[in-house]
Amino acid sequence: MERVLGLGVGPLAAGTVGLLILLKVIQRLRHKQNLQDKVVVITGASSGLGKECARVFHAAGARLILCGRDQKRLQEVVEELRNINNNGKIQTYIPCTVTFDLSSTSLVSSAAKEILKCHGHVDVLINNAGISYRGNILDTHVSVQRDVMETNYFGPVALTQAILPSMVDRRSGHIVVISSVQGKISIPYRSAYAASKHATQAYFDCLRAEVDRFGLQVSVISPGYIRTNLSINAVTGDGSQYGVMDKTTAKGWDPVDVARAVLNAVCHRQKDVVLAGPLPTAAVYLRTLWPALYFRLMASRAVKEQRVKEE
Ligand SMILES: NC(=O)C1=CN([C@@H]2O[C@H](COP(=O)(O)OP(=O)(O)OC[C@H]3O[C@@H](n4cnc5c(N)ncnc54)[C@H](OP(=O)(O)O)[C@@H]3O)[C@@H](O)[C@H]2O)C=CC1
Numbered sequence: 568m569e570r571v572l573g574l575g576v577g578p579l580a581a582g583t584v585g586l587l588i589l590l591k592v593i594q595r596l597r598h599k600q601n602l603q604d605k606v607v608v609i610t611g612a613s614s615g616l617g618k619e620c621a622r623v624f625h626a627a628g629a630r631l632i633l634c635g636r637d638q639k640r641l642q643e644v645v646e647e648l649r650n651i652n653n654n655g656k657i658q659t660y661i662p663c664t665v666t667f668d669l670s671s672t673s674l675v676s677s678a679a680k681e682i683l684k685c686h687g688h689v690d691v692l693i694n695n696a697g698i699s700y701r702g703n704i705l706d707t708h709v710s711v712q713r714d715v716m717e718t719n720y721f722g723p724v725a726l727t728q729a730i731l732p733s734m735v736d737r738r739s740g741h742i743v744v745i746s747s748v749q750g751k752i753s754i755p756y757r758s759a760y761a762a763s764k765h766a767t768q769a770y771f772d773c774l775r776a777e778v779d780r781f782g783l784q785v786s787v788i789s790p791g792y793i794r795t796n797l798s799i800n801a802v803t804g805d806g807s808q809y810g811v812m813d814k815t816t817a818k819g820w821d822p823v824d825v826a827r828a829v830l831n832a833v834c835h836r837q838k839d840v841v842l843a844g845p846l847p848t849a850a851v852y853l854r855t856l857w858p859a860l861y862f863r864l865m866a867s868r869a870v871k872e873q874r875v876k877e878e
């Protein structure tokens with residue numbers, strides 16, 4: 568058994584691994600997408616990760632369409648990008664803006680028409696906008712569960728479905744969604760948020776399979792904590808704003824690094840990317856490989872967090 572076809576198993580295995588790595592490198596180089604002049608739509612571009620995505624895609628020469636609810640804040644991002652001096656190395660463009668609330672399906676469909684009018688088509692749609700939630704299920708109004716779902720799930724679904732036919736017609740386009748590690752595992756006191764992100768993961772996995780035959784790409788990005796205002800803007804069980812910068816958020820990844828990873832996912836057509844440290848990544852595997860232990864750990868976490876709240 569030591570020898571296969573006269574070769575040692577060791578050298579054969581090493582040769583196979585080497586060949587696979589070489590093929591992967593060639594595949595990455597061959598598929599590298601250039602973003603110069605590409606039309607890129609970013610929702611939630613007024614702050615946090617969306618604003619950083621605007622910076623990195625702008626620097627790569629993309630023609631941006633920035634979306635959010637607040638025209639003044641979007642215009643501030645446009646002014647900032649307009650004033651960046653890139654020494655003329657890359658042709659950059661002044662972004663367009665489209666203002667709408669993602670939680671209203673009728674507003675989303677008219678906004679999609681406005682988006683398509685800007686440059687006649689969309690090359691990359693980045694569904695980034697979202698809201699988080701803090702609360703105990705026992706004290707949470709069902710209307711809050713629904714509201715989070717409207718923004719985080721039905722909003723991206725409605726926008727994607729409004730843009731999709733034009734991508735199918737052109738046989739070209741890339742749809743990105745910013746999910747979360749919480750799209751893969753649920754943690755206590757995040758029911759509305761984790762449910763919306765799990766639904767997001769499922770929908771965009773289906774979409775990827777269905778549009779593959781038209782040559783369209785779908786990337787689901789699942790970050791861990793990022794240093795943004797997400798926790799401050801989170802909604803609580805009674806619908807009020809949480810308003811606290813959580814330690815986990817404050818100690819999270821730099822949004823610039825996450826935005827660069829999003830750009831990389833688009834350039835290399837990555838399908839599913841988890842951007843988190845070893846513990847959350849291990850938790851994702853544990854949930855699949857040893858669910859009973861994962862559920863036990865989450866139950867203890869729920870008790871501990873409840874105790875802290877009561878103190
Ligand atoms: N920060 C983190 O730890 C993590 C964040 N994420 C995800 O990253 C994405 C970006 O969040 P982040 O940058 O962190 O948080 P921010 O709160 O900084 O940004 C959220 C953005 O979403 C927009 N938005 C919120 N609600 C709506 C709505 N109803 N209609 C239109 N736009 C809306 C906001 O724009 P405006 O208020 O101007 O309308 C804002 O630009 C979210 O999907 C989030 O779930 C994922 C993992 C970790």
Ligand SMILES: CCCCCCCCCCCCCCCC(=O)OCC(=O)COP(=O)(O)O
Nearest residue numbers: 699700747748749790791792846847849850853
């Ligand atoms: C083999 C050993 C495995 C050990 C696993 C231990 C389990 C540890 C649990 C870790 C849970 C990580 C949760 C990460 C959550 C996260 O990163 O969420 C990202 C967000 O979307 C943040 O949103 P939020 O509003 O919750 O701040």
